[in-house]
Amino acid sequence: MSSGLTTQGLRLSRKRVEILHGIDLPELPPGSLTALIGPNGAGKTTLLQSLAGLLPATGRVSLAGTDLTALSRRDRALRVGYMPQSTAQSAELSVLDAVLTALRAAPGGAGHDDARKEAVAMLARLGIADLALKLLSRLSGGQRQLAGLAQTLIRRPALLLLDEPTSALDPRRQFEVMEILHDLLTTSQTLGIVVLHDLELALRWADRIVLMQDGRVIAAGPPEEVVTPETLARAYQVKARVERCSRGFLHVHADGVSHAHAL
Amino acid sequence: MTDAALNPETILDFHARALRRRAMLVTGIGVLVVAFFMLDLFVGPTTMTPGAVLRALIGTPDVPTDAIILWNVRLPQTMTALLVGAALALAGAEMQTILDNPLASPFTLGVSSAASLGAALALIANVSIPWLPALWLVPVNAFIFAAGAMLVLQFVAARLGRGPGTIVLLGIALVFGFNALVALLQFTASQSALQEFVHWTLGNLSQTKWSQIGVLAVCLAVMGPWSVASSWSLTALRLGEDRARAMGIDTTRLRLGSLLRITFLSAISVAFVGTIGFIGLVAPHIARLAVGEDHRFFLPASALVGAAVLLASSTLSKVLIPGVLLPTGIVTSLVGLPVFLALILRRGA
Numbered sequence: 001m002s003s004g005l006t007t008q009g010l011r012l013s014r015k016r017v018e019i020l021h022g023i024d025l026p027e028l029p030p031g032s033l034t035a036l037i038g039p040n041g042a043g044k045t046t047l048l049q050s051l052a053g054l055l056p057a058t059g060r061v062s063l064a065g066t067d068l069t070a071l072s073r074r075d076r077a078l079r080v081g082y083m084p085q086s087t088a089q090s091a092e093l094s095v096l097d098a099v100l101t102a103l104r105a106a107p108g109g110a111g112h113d114d115a116r117k118e119a120v121a122m123l124a125r126l127g128i129a130d131l132a133l134k135l136l137s138r139l140s141g142g143q144r145q146l147a148g149l150a151q152t153l154i155r156r157p158a159l160l161l162l163d164e165p166t167s168a169l170d171p172r173r174q175f176e177v178m179e180i181l182h183d184l185l186t187t188s189q190t191l192g193i194v195v196l197h198d199l200e201l202a203l204r205w206a207d208r209i210v211l212m213q214d215g216r217v218i219a220a221g222p223p224e225e226v227v228t229p230e231t232l233a234r235a236y237q238v239k240a241r242v243e244r245c246s247r248g249f250l251h252v253h254a255d256g257v258s259h260a261h262a263l
Numbered sequence: 264m265t266d267a268a269l270n271p272e273t274i275l276d277f278h279a280r281a282l283r284r285r286a287m288l289v290t291g292i293g294v295l296v297v298a299f300f301m302l303d304l305f306v307g308p309t310t311m312t313p314g315a316v317l318r319a320l321i322g323t324p325d326v327p328t329d330a331i332i333l334w335n336v337r338l339p340q341t342m343t344a345l346l347v348g349a350a351l352a353l354a355g356a357e358m359q360t361i362l363d364n365p366l367a368s369p370f371t372l373g374v375s376s377a378a379s380l381g382a383a384l385a386l387i388a389n390v391s392i393p394w395l396p397a398l399w400l401v402p403v404n405a406f407i408f409a410a411g412a413m414l415v416l417q418f419v420a421a422r423l424g425r426g427p428g429t430i431v432l433l434g435i436a437l438v439f440g441f442n443a444l445v446a447l448l449q450f451t452a453s454q455s456a457l458q459e460f461v462h463w464t465l466g467n468l469s470q471t472k473w474s475q476i477g478v479l480a481v482c483l484a485v486m487g488p489w490s491v492a493s494s495w496s497l498t499a500l501r502l503g504e505d506r507a508r509a510m511g512i513d514t515t516r517l518r519l520g521s522l523l524r525i526t527f528l529s530a531i532s533v534a535f536v537g538t539i540g541f542i543g544l545v546a547p548h549i550a551r552l553a554v555g556e557d558h559r560f561f562l563p564a565s566a567l568v569g570a571a572v573l574l575a576s577s578t579l580s581k582v583l584i585p586g587v588l589l590p591t592g593i594v595t596s597l598v599g600l601p602v603f604l605a606l607i608l609r610r611g612a
Contacts, residue, residue, distance in 0.1 A: 049505075052509050054505060054508050073508075073511050073513055074511040075511075076511070077510055077511025077512075078511065080509070081509065082505070082509035084503060084505040084506060086503065088503070089501075089502060089503060091498075091501035091502060092555045093498070093501065093502075093555060093556050094555070096274070096278055101495060101499050101502060102499070102502070102506075104495050105496055105498065105499035105510050105512060116275055116278065116279075117271070117275065120271045120274050120275060120278075121271065123274075129270075130269055132269070132274045133274065133277055133281065135555075148506075151502065151506065
């Protein structure tokens with residue numbers, strides 16, 4: 001029996017137009033971080049929302065041998081955590097109250113005092129403990145993104161789906177968040193799938209990369225196999241070099257727009 | 264990352280204090296409601312000392328007329344102010360949450376306009392259910408139309424599965440449609456029927472009977488606890504639709520339950536007292552400024568603020584012009600608006 005996530009023939013149509021064309025992901029093991037990359041409109045968010053059960057996709061999504069599509073909304077939510085891309089939160093709620101709500105509104109939420117301690121510990125781990133008592137409506141975009149991340153992480157799902165969790169953060173915070181995320185996934189044996197537009201972050205932190213284009217997976221596997229000049233030219237229509245630095249990390253250098261992208 | 268200036272114990276301590284403060288604020292507003300309730304009982308065109316009112320209340324009146332005035336005139340009006348204020352404010356608070364719109368109130372979606380059409384049909388065109396006693400003709404008509412409008416919205420929301428934007432737009436369309444029909448009826452109305460109808464639309468707490476107060480009380484007793492039981496889910500909805508759904512909350516069902524509560528709370532209120540529109544919009548704002556949007560505190564606070572504002576309006580409607588009982592709908596806006604503006608300006612929002 002598989003201990004990770006697999007999908008078979010995941011399809012989604014809207015108004016009779018197929019958006020996801022039968023996604024078959026290779027098995028993604030627990031404790032690993034998969035970066036979902038691809039150009040705008042490739043279907044990354046749609047795939048993430050389908051995996052979260054927010055969109056009515058057909059096909060099989062299996063997590064640790066359990067068919068997620070057969071579960072009730074509440075049972076699925078216990079296993080899968082989803083952080084949307086939007087950071088718009090105008091609620092007159094403190095960051096701590098928002099995290100507590102995420103913990104207690106969900107089925108099987110923790111008791112009052114345990115929940116409060118757990119929520120503060122999560123905020124401290126993300127380095128935003130000093131924002132705990134600030135109102136969401138008074139935060140910057142980046143601070144709201146971190147608060148949103150805390151709301152998702154606090155529920156400790158087995159599958160974590162994050163849609164561009166670092167898009168509003170400065171480079172230092174991007175790095176720190178990815179580091180925390182990586183540690184958290186490894187220690188809790190949680191599987192993370194993260195939509196990223198920043199290829200450098202994907203190459204630095206992801207164990208696996210899934211490259212999408214037009215609702216299809218065009219490459220999936222270890223970063224060095226997926227991110228190549230050829231796949232970048234095909235998916236993004238850019239001329240790029242992929243080079244390994246002296247510290248062993250892969251880097252992408254875009255040199256221009258490619259017009260000969262059909263492989 | 265920001266440097267953590269506060270240690271976890273300090274944060275938990277501050278948070279516990281904030282929770283206690285919110286609970287105390289809700290209790291404080293509750294005490295204010297009791298005070299306004301008593302004040303409204305003490306005030307009226309007939310001079311009665313507070314002592315005489317209290318003795319009449321506990322069944323030992325100084326003179327028999329005290330008991331008659333209290334039980335047939337003052338207490339019904341005061342009870343109506345209490346219940347209608349709470350019901351409209353609670354409905355407004357839920358409406359603002361489920362539509363993610365601070366301008367929403369039960370009347371945004373056409374409840375008031377629909378009720379007005381129902382009342383106009385009864386008062387102007389004599390269209391109503393034939394076997395009903397006269398006391399119930401206008402309220403029943405108003406309720407049927409108000410509830411009907413909300414059911415149409417519920418049906419559309421469920422059928423289309425669309426977000427709050429569609430519901431608001433459809434509600435606005437209903438408002439214009441009903442207002443046009445009401446205007447048509449007014450255009451054809453006799454002078455006496457028109458006068459009666461305009462009086463109804465101004466909102467009046469003094470015509471309610473004990474049987475109607477009973478209906479209001481039962482409605483609030485059922486809807487209030489049901490609403491508070493949905494507190495966590497409604498708070499989660501304020502964190503965003505997708506986020507709430509990802510927490511396992513069936514937001515479509517949550518909205519439909521909420522719309523059902525709003526339907527009963529607002530339609531029954533409007534049916535009995537006419538149009539009192541300000542409470543449903545402003546009371547939730549005042550409550551939000553006081554206790555924030557943790558719905559465990561926000562919903563009860565909204566209901567209590569609504570009750571306090573309408574009780575104060577009821578008292579003022581009796582004393583503003585000596586010897587004249589002003590329609591409460593007018594006074595509500597005159598009382599609530601300055602309070603509301605003062606709060607907004609003080610907060611710098």
